[in-house]
Amino acid sequence: MGKKITIYDLAKKLNVSPATVSRSLNDHPSISKKTKEKIIDAAKSLGYRTNKFAANLSQQKSNTIGVIVPRLNSNFMSTVLAGIEKVANDVGYNLIISQSLESAEKEVLNAKTLYDSGVDALMISLAYGTENFDHLTTFIDRKIPLLFFDRVFDLPNCPTILIDNEAAGYEATEHLINQGCTNILHIAGGLKRNVYCQRFKGYKRALEKYGITFKEDNLVEVDLDLSRVPEVITHIKESDPKIDGLFVANDTFAVHCIKELKKEGYNIPQDIKVMGFNNDPVSEVISPNLSTMDYPGYKMGVLAGQSIIGHLNGAINLQSANQITLRHTLIIRESTQK
Amino acid sequence: MGKKITIYDLAKKLNVSPATVSRSLNDHPSISKKTKEKIIDAAKSLGYRTNKFAANLSQQKSNTIGVIVPRLNSNFMSTVLAGIEKVANDVGYNLIISQSLESAEKEVLNAKTLYDSGVDALMISLAYGTENFDHLTTFIDRKIPLLFFDRVFDLPNCPTILIDNEAAGYEATEHLINQGCTNILHIAGGLKRNVYCQRFKGYKRALEKYGITFKEDNLVEVDLDLSRVPEVITHIKESDPKIDGLFVANDTFAVHCIKELKKEGYNIPQDIKVMGFNNDPVSEVISPNLSTMDYPGYKMGVLAGQSIIGHLNGAINLQSANQITLRHTLIIRESTQK
DNA sequence: AATTTTTACGCAATCGATTGCATTAATGCG
DNA sequence: CGCATTAATGCAATCGATTGCGTAAAAATT
Structure with a gap:
């Protein structure tokens, strides 16, 4: 050669x-x-x-899309990424993927790097703590398409792809109520993020609808790291009146709650019924199988990819498809049986 | 602006x-x-x-590392990627990640694209079917560092990072034997790939060591897609003499085998003891908890990243660290109890 | 056949940063 | 003070592909 x-x-x-x-x-x-x-x-x-360097320089575009996710190694995220990668790759776009590790600071750095790298577009799912969006408005100012998925924020002209978390939260809670729960504890992620905030709102709305008064005590906001399971268990053990339903904002955490509760002698679902969220593979593995909310990760990735690429090609204009809401599906399994 | x-x-x-x-x-x-x-x-x-385009063009380097993996959305892979991303990001390298989806053809295309994109280095974990390596020798010819991780192949001057799959396979099998199994079925992935081939070799060696004759019938080579679980179950049901031990080359598959076996009325571990591989989170969720082989994904990613970056910086030379073997750990849980 | 219109191609500038070599300014030294 | 060093900066080419504009050649038109 x-x-x-x-x-x-x-x-x-x-x-x-x-x-x-x-x-x-x-x-x-x-x-x-x-x-x-x-x-x-x-x-x-x-x-x-x-030579892409030369082509990029001269055309001022890179055929590259930047992606920032909270973490790569969660089933949901890696599934979304798989979807994005699939469509991007099919049309010849490269993906530069970086993770914020739930840190707002790192997210800013990632965004800067991707900006410098000349990505043609940015897709992002926000970290827990992000409150300031200057690192993203830079992209908008420079007319670089910006798309939010899952953990979104409303910035002008930025498409978002998500599910109706409020409705999903409502349905999950309603299901627990229908199964006879009257004192439902909700474990939420950071409430700054739409996904958790909306699910919580849905939870509250369901309570109201069924005439159950919401108690501050029945909301636990944690970062959903498994190290936080014990405190949740303690919370449940000390609850009075006794918690009889648990709505957890993600399956992994829910599954580990079930494990611990079983160790503590609770019968699931007799003593406490448990709802998860995400339809993560583990939900089908835990015994009893976890009822959950299906959340189409791969499809979300595919749509996000298609949207941004269509947009780059000028096929889709911003106004027309500014928000895509994907269908969620309640999945009833053993953990919420009467 | x-x-x-x-x-x-x-x-x-x-x-x-x-x-x-x-x-x-x-x-x-x-x-x-x-x-x-x-x-x-x-x-x-x-x-x-x-402007990185200009800088890249003039310096003929991109500060970008290409990564090809079979799939993004497996716990193990996304964990490895998380490790790689961490170190790469810390030193200012970007990661372009693409997935071969276990297809040799797509792997070739991915490699071409990454080559064209001017990555400074390539890290790859091979697809099931890859047998020809021309798409990779291109990199070597052009002096672009190439590193294999996990699913490796021996090409001259290419560092590899893996675990001792043969030893791990041996230990897993030995453990089953020690627990009293005498008729152990091994479920392997594509035997073209070192990881599965070596685990199988270890399995055979353990049998020999303990005076058990290996039977062709006790090896099932599948692509480890969950759709293949039923045929494995059938195989077990029809086995004669009865299978009393199962060594599966990955946890996800193992876990679903357990689920199905339980449905069929088998008691685990009384009737059949089951060993997985990977220490995937699901292994701790299934009941009974799955014995498995811990496989340090994150660390593998970190080391792979450090190795390739050190190499790019001229700090590490190829010869000195040509193969890194990570420690594996047998994890004994309920699924193999006597 | 003369002229207009198309078609096919080349010239040269451009994208923005890098870098070998030349040059100027500053400093050192006897 | 005059010359030799050394330090600091500038010139201009280079990386390779793209593209607006101009022009020669071919085709169409009358």
Whole structure:
């Protein structure tokens, strides 16, 4: 394998100008079929590969999309990413993925780096603590498409993709109530984030609807790290009147609550009925199987990808598809049986 | 926010040459402290951000590392990726991540794209079916560092990071034997890949060591997709003599086997003892808890990242750290109790 | 055949940062 | 003070592809 070969090499070899080579390779209409073929053949046989650095510089675009997620290694996120990657890859976009690790500061740094890297668009799912959005408005100011998914925030002209967390929270709670629960504890993630805040709102609305008074004590806001399970268990043990229903904002946490509750001698669902959220694979593994809310991660990724790419291609305009709400589905399993 | 500002803008504003600006920004020794400070201050206050396209073109490097994995959405892989991302991000490298979806063809395409994108290095975990490595030797030919992790292949001068799958397979099988199993079924992934092939070898060696004859019938090679669980169950049900031990090459699959076996009336571990592999979170959720082999994904990612970056910086040379083998740990839980 | 219109291609500037070499300014030294 | 060093900066080419504009050649028109 020799040196990298450039359009200049091709041009020289074929006695045409570099401009012609470039245009041929890009299938520009004003080049005759013959020359095009000649050049493309030569390019192929000489193993020409376009230098993206040069192309990027000259076109001021990178064919790259930046993605910032709270963490890569959660089932939900990696599934969303799989969806995004699929569509991006299919149309020739690269994905630069970075994780904020739930830190607002790191999110800012990530955004800066991606900005510097010249991504053509940014897709983001916010960290727990992000409150300031200057790192994102930079993108908007520079007309770089910005899309939120799952953990969204309302910025002008930014499409968002999510589910109706309020309705889902409502349905989850309603289900528990229908199963006979009257004292339902809700374990929420950071309430700054829409996903948790909305689920909580739904929870409250369901209580109201069924004439149950909401008690501050029945809301626990944690970061959903498993190390926080014990305090939740304590909370439940010390509850008076006794908690008889548990609505947890994510399956992983719910599953570990069940494990601990079982250890403490609780019968699930007889003593406490438990609802999760996400339909994570573990929900089908725990015994009793966890009732949960299905949350279409892969589809979310695919739609997010399609949306941003359509947008980059000018096919979709911002106004028309400013918010996509995906369907959620209540999944009833053993953990909430009467 | 106005237009993007360049070193030329800065140069003009400060009455120096672009060269001086560039050198100042890169802390070149031959620029006086005063001018450096002056320029850096101005850059900061004007919000200068270096145009990576230009820098890349001129330096012929991208500060970007390509990663190809079979799939993003598995707990193990996303954990490894989290580790890689962490170290890469800490030292200012970007990660372009793509998934082969276990298809050799897509892996080739991914490799091409990453090559074209000018990644400074490539890290890869192979798809099930990859047998030809031309798409990777391209990198070697062009002196682009190439590293394998987990699903590796021995190419000259390519560092690999993995665990001792043979030993782990041996220990897993030995444990089953020690617990009294005499007819152990092994569920393997594609045997073309080292991880599965080696685990299988370890399995066989353990059998031999304990005087058990290996039967072809006791090896099932599947792609470990959950849709394949039923056929495994059938296999077990029809086995004669009865299978009393199951060594599955990954936890997810193992867990679903347990679920199905329980449905079929088997008692785990009384009737069949089950060993998984990976120490996936689900292994602690299934009842009975699954014995497994701990496999340090995050650490693998971190080491892989450090290795390739050290290498890019010239700190580590290829020869010295050509293969890193991580420790694995047998984790004994309920599913293999006597 | 003369002229207009198309078609096909080349010229040269551009994108923004980097860097080898030359040059000027500052400093040192006898 | 004059010359040799050394320090600090500028010039201009380079990285490789893209693209507006101009022009020569071919085709169409009358």
